[in-house]
Each structure stands twice: as structure tokens, then as C-alpha cells.
Amino acid sequence: MSTVEATGLNRVLASPVVGMSPWIVFSLLVGPGRFEIAVALALACTVVLVAASRLVNRGSSWKILEVSDLVFFAGLAVVGALAGQGTLRWLETYAGEVSNIALVLIAFGSMAVGMPFTMQYAREQVDPAYWHTVTFLRTNYVITGVWGLAFLVAAVSGAYGDIVLHNPNDLWTGWIIQILAIVAAIRFTEWYPDVVRARTRREQGQPDADEPRLSGLLLPLAGLLIPVGIAVLIFDDTWWIGVALIVIGSVLTKALRD
Numbered sequence: 001m002s003t004v005e006a007t008g009l010n011r012v013l014a015s016p017v018v019g020m021s022p023w024i025v026f027s028l029l030v031g032p033g034r035f036e037i038a039v040a041l042a043l044a045c046t047v048v049l050v051a052a053s054r055l056v057n058r059g060s061s062w063k064i065l066e067v068s069d070l071v072f073f074a075g076l077a078v079v080g081a082l083a084g085q086g087t088l089r090w091l092e093t094y095a096g097e098v099s100n101i102a103l104v105l106i107a108f109g110s111m112a113v114g115m116p117f118t119m120q121y122a123r124e125q126v127d128p129a130y131w132h133t134v135t136f137l138r139t140n141y142v143i144t145g146v147w148g149l150a151f152l153v154a155a156v157s158g159a160y161g162d163i164v165l166h167n168p169n170d171l172w173t174g175w176i177i178q179i180l181a182i183v184a185a186i187r188f189t190e191w192y193p194d195v196v197r198a199r200t201r202r203e204q205g206q207p208d209a210d211e212p213r214l215s216g217l218l219l220p221l222a223g224l225l226i227p228v229g230i231a232v233l234i235f236d237d238t239w240w241i242g243v244a245l246i247v248i249g250s251v252l253t254k255a256l257r258d
Helices: 008-013 021-029 035-056 064-082 085-112 117-122 134-164 171-203 214-235 239-257
Strands: none
Touching: 008 035, 021 035, 021 064, 021 085, 021 134, 021 171, 035 064, 035 085, 064 085, 064 117, 085 117, 085 134, 117 134, 134 171, 171 214, 214 239
């Protein structure tokens, strides 16, 4: 697929990953004693991104994710400001799961109505001639679905830590699993369109149609196992798991680079 010319800030703002950054910031920061700062940062991030998008690309239309960002985080800010101590404690504990579930609903809901939310970002990077092709539509359904699954994993992980372990700050359920799910979705969003373009060129008989290797998707995830292992060594009692993750991450990184 041919891409529309875009450079600098315009290209950055046309990425669905940037559009989801307020949700990522909020879901990773929120917790006991951190609700207000998490909401404030997520809302500030939303306002900055929306304003930048309108200023940089004046012809840009409002996106499902932008509207959802403003409504959700502005609503949380109002609720947090008016809530009593009991409600505030509940929000500090479960707002992360609420935000993750909200994004799951946005992802699969946008797919159900025929407008996967990543498609509005992709249209700012792809020639309009391709907007209604089967390949373009399928690519955005796949990427949006992957994000929906990533935040579903984050929601289930956070809920397990809160409800079963009674520990919102558990290293595994509150941080590691959620971060790995989000990083996997980010990397897939970057990798999969290149795969689709290569397949399209190959179908058209073009000679430079080498498809990106699966190792390109997995390499950043393998590399992430090393800092995760270090974090486990420092903050968790299961030191042997930390050592194992460091070793596995190092071996996989080397193997995937070869």
C-alpha cells in the first residue's frame, strides 16, 4: 500500500499508539495514593494530543479514541474531585481495571460498528485509494483486535492482583504482565503493516517483496525479558525467576539476531 507523505510531528500524531498513550499512562500509574496524579497526567496528555492534532493537521477529523479519551478522563477527574474517601479508595484500587475494560469495549465496539479505531489513524498515512480495499480493512481489524486483547490481558491481570492477591502493587500482576502486553501490542502495530505491504508487493510481482521476519516482532519482547528479570531480582523474593528471565532473554535475543 502506498503511504501519504507525512513527516515529523504529523507522522507521530497519526499513530494509534500515540492516541492510546493517555490510557497506557493511566493504567500503569494508577494505584493506592496515585489516582489523582494518574488522572491528571492522562487528561493533560489527552488535551495536549488533541490540541496538537488540531493545530498540526487542521483537516484532521475527530477520532473515536480522542473523544473517548476526553470523556473518560474528564469524567474520572470530576468523579475523583467530588468523591468521598470510600469511593476514592475504590477508584485507587480498581480504576486501572475500569480503564482497561473501557478500552477493550472501545476496541471491540469500534470493530462491531465497522470502524476499528486504528483505521482513523491509518487513513492519515495511507493514500485514499486504498481506504476501502479488503487488505486495508483487514489490517486495521487485526491491529485493533490485538490492542483489545492486550488491554483485556491487562484488565484480567490487574483484577487478579486486586481481587485475589489483594495487592494492587504486585510486581507481576500490576506491572510486568501489563507492560509486556502493551509492549507486544505496540510492536505488533509497528510490524504488521510492513508484513501486509510486503505481501501486497509480492502479489503484484514486485521483486523487493521480502516479508519482515517474525524475529523482528519477537526481538524487542525477548530483549525486554532482561530488564524484567533485573526488576524481579531487585523487587521480588523469587530471585531464581529473575535469573531465569535474564538468561532466557539473553539467549533469545542472540538467537533472534542471528
